[in-house]
Amino acid sequence: MIFAKIKTSLIGLTSVDRASLSLWRCQILAILRIELSKNFWGRRAMLLYLLALVPVVILFLLAIVDPDGASDISRDWNSSQQAFVNIFDALILRSVVFFGSTWIFMNLFRGEVVDRSLHYYFLAPLRREVLVAAKYIAGMVAAAVLFSFSTLGSIFFLYYARGYPANIDFLLDGGGWQQILAYEAITLLACLGYGAIFMFIGLFFRNPIIPGLVVYGWEWINFLLPPLLKKISIIHYLESHLPIPVDEGPFATIVAPTAVWISVPSLLIFTGLVLTLTAIRIRRMEIRYGME
Amino acid sequence: MRVEYRPEELIVFEDVSKFYGEILGVNRINLTIEPGITSLVGPNGSGKTTLMNLMTGLIQPTRGEIRLLGIAPTDPEQLFRRVGYCGQFDSFPRGVTGYQFVNSFLRVHGYEKRQAEEKAWQAIERVDLVEAASRKVAGYSKGMRQRIRLAQSIAHEPQVMILDEPLNGLDPMARAETIRIFRELAREGMHLIISSHILHEVDTMSDRVVLINNGYILAEGGVTGVREEIEDHPMQVMIRCNLPRELAARVFAAPHVVEAQLHPDRQGLFVKTTDPDEFFLMMNRLAIESSVVIESVTPVDDDLAAVYHYLIGSSGGGEV
Numbered sequence: 001m002i003f004a005k006i007k008t009s010l011i012g013l014t015s016v017d018r019a020s021l022s023l024w025r026c027q028i029l030a031i032l033r034i035e036l037s038k039n040f041w042g043r044r045a046m047l048l049y050l051l052a053l054v055p056v057v058i059l060f061l062l063a064i065v066d067p068d069g070a071s072d073i074s075r076d077w078n079s080s081q082q083a084f085v086n087i088f089d090a091l092i093l094r095s096v097v098f099f100g101s102t103w104i105f106m107n108l109f110r111g112e113v114v115d116r117s118l119h120y121y122f123l124a125p126l127r128r129e130v131l132v133a134a135k136y137i138a139g140m141v142a143a144a145v146l147f148s149f150s151t152l153g154s155i156f157f158l159y160y161a162r163g164y165p166a167n168i169d170f171l172l173d174g175g176g177w178q179q180i181l182a183y184e185a186i187t188l189l190a191c192l193g194y195g196a197i198f199m200f201i202g203l204f205f206r207n208p209i210i211p212g213l214v215v216y217g218w219e220w221i222n223f224l225l226p227p228l229l230k231k232i233s234i235i236h237y238l239e240s241h242l243p244i245p246v247d248e249g250p251f252a253t254i255v256a257p258t259a260v261w262i263s264v265p266s267l268l269i270f271t272g273l274v275l276t277l278t279a280i281r282i283r284r285m286e287i288r289y290g291m292e
Numbered sequence: 293m294r295v296e297y298r299p300e301e302l303i304v305f306e307d308v309s310k311f312y313g314e315i316l317g318v319n320r321i322n323l324t325i326e327p328g329i330t331s332l333v334g335p336n337g338s339g340k341t342t343l344m345n346l347m348t349g350l351i352q353p354t355r356g357e358i359r360l361l362g363i364a365p366t367d368p369e370q371l372f373r374r375v376g377y378c379g380q381f382d383s384f385p386r387g388v389t390g391y392q393f394v395n396s397f398l399r400v401h402g403y404e405k406r407q408a409e410e411k412a413w414q415a416i417e418r419v420d421l422v423e424a425a426s427r428k429v430a431g432y433s434k435g436m437r438q439r440i441r442l443a444q445s446i447a448h449e450p451q452v453m454i455l456d457e458p459l460n461g462l463d464p465m466a467r468a469e470t471i472r473i474f475r476e477l478a479r480e481g482m483h484l485i486i487s488s489h490i491l492h493e494v495d496t497m498s499d500r501v502v503l504i505n506n507g508y509i510l511a512e513g514g515v516t517g518v519r520e521e522i523e524d525h526p527m528q529v530m531i532r533c534n535l536p537r538e539l540a541a542r543v544f545a546a547p548h549v550v551e552a553q554l555h556p557d558r559q560g561l562f563v564k565t566t567d568p569d570e571f572f573l574m575m576n577r578l579a580i581e582s583s584v585v586i587e588s589v590t591p592v593d594d595d596l597a598a599v600y601h602y603l604i605g606s607s608g609g610g611e612v
Contacts, residue, residue: 023402030399034385042386116383120444122350123379124400125372287350288312289381 027126028134035108035138044107051100052146055092056153059084063161077162077170081179081244084158088183089246092154093190093238094219097147101194102212104143106202108135109282119287129279136199136275143191151187155180179243186238193234193267196274203281223248227255237263297326300362303347303452303485308356310342317342318507321356325485328499329478332487339507340487341380344456347485348377360452372401376450378441380457384429390440391416391425394447401448415447416440419473435466442473452483459493471497526550526564529571532587536561539584546574560587 039045112118121131159167159176170176197215201208219235230236230253239246240257258266303325310317318339332340345351346358349365363370384393394415398408416425419439424432429440438458446453458474459467475497478484488494495501501518503510511518533539540552540561548567555561565571572589579586 026402026404027400030396030402033399034396038386112385115386116381117385119350119379119381120385120397121400122368123348123372123377123445124397125369125402126400127369284352286352287345 024127024130027124027130028137031121031131031134032138032141035135036141039104039138039142044103044111048100048103048142048146051096051103052150055087055096055150056157058087058091059154059157063157077166080158082247084154085242085244085246087154088151089239089242092147092151092187094235096150097143097187097190098194098216098219100147101139101143101191102198105136105139105195105198106208106212108139108199108202110202110208113289116289122287128282128285132199132275132279132282136195136278139195139199140191143195144188147187147191148184151183152180155183175243182241182243186241189241189264189267190234190238192271193237196271196278197234200274200278200281203278203285223252226253230255231258234267237267295326299359301327302359303361303483304357304359305343305346306357306359308346308353308358310346310351311354316507317351318346318504321509323502323509323512325502326500327483329474329484329486329497331491331494331498331501332485332504333489333491333494333501334487334504334510335489338489338505340489340504341456342507343504344377344379344454344485344487347454348375350377350379372450373448374450375452375454376445376448377454378445378456378458380460382434382437382441384437387428387430389426389428390421390432390436390443393429393440394444397444398447403448411447411449412443415443418446418476419443420469435462435469438462438466438470442470446477450482452485453477455484455486457487457489459488526566527568527571529563529565529568529589530555530560531563531575531589532560534585534587535583539578539582539586542578542582542584543571543574546571 039048109118112121122128159170162170167176198208198212201211201215205211219233222230222233222235225233236255237258240263241260245257303323305321305323308321309319321343332343334340342351346353347360347365349368349371352366358365360371361374363374365371385396388396391412395408395412398411399405401408403411413422413425416422419442421436421439421443424436429437432440438461442455442458445455455474458470462470474484474486478497486494486498491501495515498515500513501515502512503518531539531543536554536558540554540563543549543563544552546565548565548570549563550566551562551564553562563571575586575589578584
């Protein structure tokens with residue numbers, strides 16, 4: 001009798017949970033459709049496309065327009081790879097992905113407040129935590145697509161100059177695929193971490209530019225920081241996975257790279273914590289556009 | 293006979309206050325809104341929007357508790373299955389067409405594709421915007437934008453509709469059309485709460501009126517009762533003149549003047565009248581006919597005067 005009752009209540013509970021999960025899935029997909037169309041086709045997206053094209057165009061110019069540069073790449077592949085990792089670190093990670101994520105993720109909520117359209121989501125039968133999750137996923141999809149293509153395009157022009165046979169050899173036998181996957185994975189991890197930070201900043205600060213610049217400054221001076229502080233940054237964990245160590249210059253503090261099994265879960269946990277804080281904030285958020 | 297409603301049928305404010313920092317939004321609101329059409333009437337800045345935003349959880353009360361049909365505004369998953377809110381914000385997500393706007397938020401409600409399409413077209417048809425539905429909302433007139441927002445807020449067929457100044461800024465044609473839609477919705481059994489700063493605009497369609505000013509509820513009840521209540525409320529006026537004693541004797545003879553008191557500086561008097569229109573006409577006559585030189589006639593109780601002029605639309609003048 002007691003077991004039957006427990007079984008009944010468990011079945012009831014499961015069906016409620018299933019219904020909620022199915023509803024949340026539908027709602028997340030609906031929000032993704034709205035947000036992705038804004039992120040890819042909205043007026044604000046133009047800047048992102050331009051930003052994502054910057055490294056590709058630079059590598060294109062180096063590889064194709066400058067024939068001497070191209071022959072250098074073919075002659076000295078190791079130096080070219082070292083040059084690329086510096087471009088990847090300074091231009092793609094610290095500038096393109098950083099500012100691109102700033103633009104995408106800050107606008108997820110701040111943009112809606114500026115457009116005075118956030119209340120439409122708040123007036124739907126939608127848990128605000130689900131809204132945070134859906135918006136973050138939408139931001140991640142947009143950032144991942146744009147910036148992984150940016151990374152891939154840049155790598156393509158790095159390889160292009162060497163010619164077909166040399167590339168095939170490198171891809172198949174020289175660890176080329178692993179390098180490409182590592183660069184792509186680092187790009188995605190950067191979007192994940194920076195995305196969470198900038199969504200949080202966009203929600204907590206009326207003028208997110210100043211905190212955004214503080215984060216930018218902190219990430220840039222990371223190479224000068226003492227070992228402990230160096231680890232309180234996203235860039236340290238990203239640089240730890242670069243296939244070729246980046247040259248940080250003569251003044252850099254030397255810190256051993258963090259192992260993958262520590263750095264990836266750390267970034268994921270950090271992202272989870274920031275998103276939880278964002279969700280707590282949004283639960284208490286009031287719509288008062290006039291006072292923004 | 294008075295109908296007894298269950299708590300799940302009512303909208304209840306229990307000792308609700310809302311402060312924006314130091315600024316008062318609404319204070320100590322105890323209000324029960326029954327099914328039917330209820331109008332929240334008050335001058336601009338009186339607290340109507342604050343009350344509506346509190347009901348829908350867009351803002352949270354500093355003190356007190358609110359329940360809509362037994363549901364707290366902090367539970368949007370339950371609340372917005374049964375409640376729709378057409379606010380005053382005349383803004384839309386960027387680049388959407390009328391149809392996309394209604395349809396996309398129905399999908400956010402959790403409706404399947406076909407169901408959302410059906411409901412979106414039904415709502416768009418109801419507000420008579422079928423032809424314009426495929427155009428971008430940015431190109432709509434104010435009346436059309438108002439109607440597409442209305443379509444979006446009724447598309448999920450809520451039991452309670454909250455409408456913040458829905459007639460504001462509409463031309464007479466659009467206004468008549470919008471009122472027709474409200475009447476139709478009410479006939480179908482929807483519970484409507486409409487705010488306005490003009491009583492005339494809403495009194496013919498309302499079952500009851502709540503008068504609000506400066507964050508306080510002044511009166512509530514049937515339209516006739518509230519009209520009488522506000523009309524009976526004496527209005528205080530200060531008159532600056534050279535012969536206040538003589539003027540006091542003359543105005544006190546009028547039946548609508550309930551009190552006349554000399555100003556401490558002996559350069560004027562305070563008068564309380566229950567009929568401001570008649571009082572201002574009398575002052576015009578006295579200014580022309582009598583030997584008293586009247587410098588100014590100013591309502592002392594500005595709030596009440598404002599409420600009176602805004603709500604009743606009185607033609608009574610200010611200074612003579």
